[in-house]
Amino acid sequence: MGVVHKAHQFSLNRIVALKMIRVGVPPRQWTWRVFAREAEAAAKLDHPGIVPIYEVGEHEANPFLVMRFVQGSSLAEKVGSFALPLAISAGQNRWNSGARRAQNRIARILAVVARTVQYAHERGVLHRDLKPSNILLDQDENPYLTDFGIAKVVGEDSALTQTSELMGTPSYMSPEQAAGKRIERSADIYSLGAILMNC
Numbered sequence: 001m002g003v004v005h006k007a008h009q010f011s012l013n014r015i016v017a018l019k020m021i022r023v024g025v026p027p028r029q030w031t032w033r034v035f036a037r038e039a040e041a042a043a044k045l046d047h048p049g050i051v052p053i054y055e056v057g058e059h060e061a062n063p064f065l066v067m068r069f070v071q072g073s074s075l076a077e078k079v080g081s082f083a084l085p086l087a088i089s090a091g092q093n094r095w096n097s098g099a100r101r102a103q104n105r106i107a108r109i110l111a112v113v114a115r116t117v118q119y120a121h122e123r124g125v126l127h128r129d130l131k132p133s134n135i136l137l138d139q140d141e142n143p144y145l146t147d148f149g150i151a152k153v154v155g156e157d158s159a160l161t162q163t164s165e166l167m168g169t170p171s172y173m174s175p176e177q178a179a180g181k182r183i184e185r186s187a188d189i190y191s192l193g194a195i196l197m198n199c
Contacts, residue, residue, distance in 0.1 A: 002149070006069060009054075016054065019065040034149045035063040041125050041148035049116035051136065051146040067146070072139050075109065075195070076132035082106045082199045106199045109135075109143045114192055116145050121185045124154040128183070130191035131172040132198070152183075171198070 007018040019035075035056065042053040055066040082102045113135055120127060127134075127148060134147040150167040168177055174190035177183050 004067075007066075009066065015069045017051075017067040017069045019067060020059075021062050021064075032063050035065060037151060037153070038147070038149040039065060041120075041151035041153050044123050044125055044153065045120055045148075047116060047119050049112060049143060049145055050120070051144050068144075070136040070138055070144050070146075072137045072141075074133045075135040075137060075143070075199075078137060078141075079132055079199055105141065106196065109137070109141060110192060110196055110199075113143050113145060113195075116143075117188050117192065120145075120151075121188070126152040126154070126183065126185065127188050127191075128152055128177065129168050129172075130188055130195065131169045132195055135195075 002019050003022045005018045005020070007016050008014075009016045039053050039056045042050065046052075051068050051070060053065050053067050057064055057066070082105060113130075117127060117130070125148070127145070128150050129147060130145075134145065136144045136146055138144070168191075170178060172191045172194045174183065174187040177187045177190075
């Protein structure tokens, strides 16, 4: 539903990411709820590994978010560079040095993302849509978690297990989330494992 543009914020003379409703998607009450949920979840999380939201607004009845711009690409765009080639030596398969480097790169990235997800969980936020396209990498391959549009914000007095709507990306969704059952932190952990398997 959303599309992100690189934009210039004149008031502060900086480059930002501007998230808006995709052209052709009529603005409805639920689009506002998704944007509001993303803003609320991100506002609870002040962490260097989470893309901050600077502003929430509306233009011609269309909601928008202004976020930090991360110069680089998403993990989804980098997945091919993590392929683990095999070297054949004396009739045996063994990892070559390039494969070890690729393995170390993805392990380092996902270790940082896992700590970021833990931070969110400790503050009562379940992401519920962890996938390679929601992990941005800057030019030094530092990861940043984004898109909290379907995050679950749990109240301080509530258990971290809640009934959820069927939302998320099927390839990275835990079985309980796909079945529309109550989910907890383990659903995000499952998604991290699915990301690792696909890299």
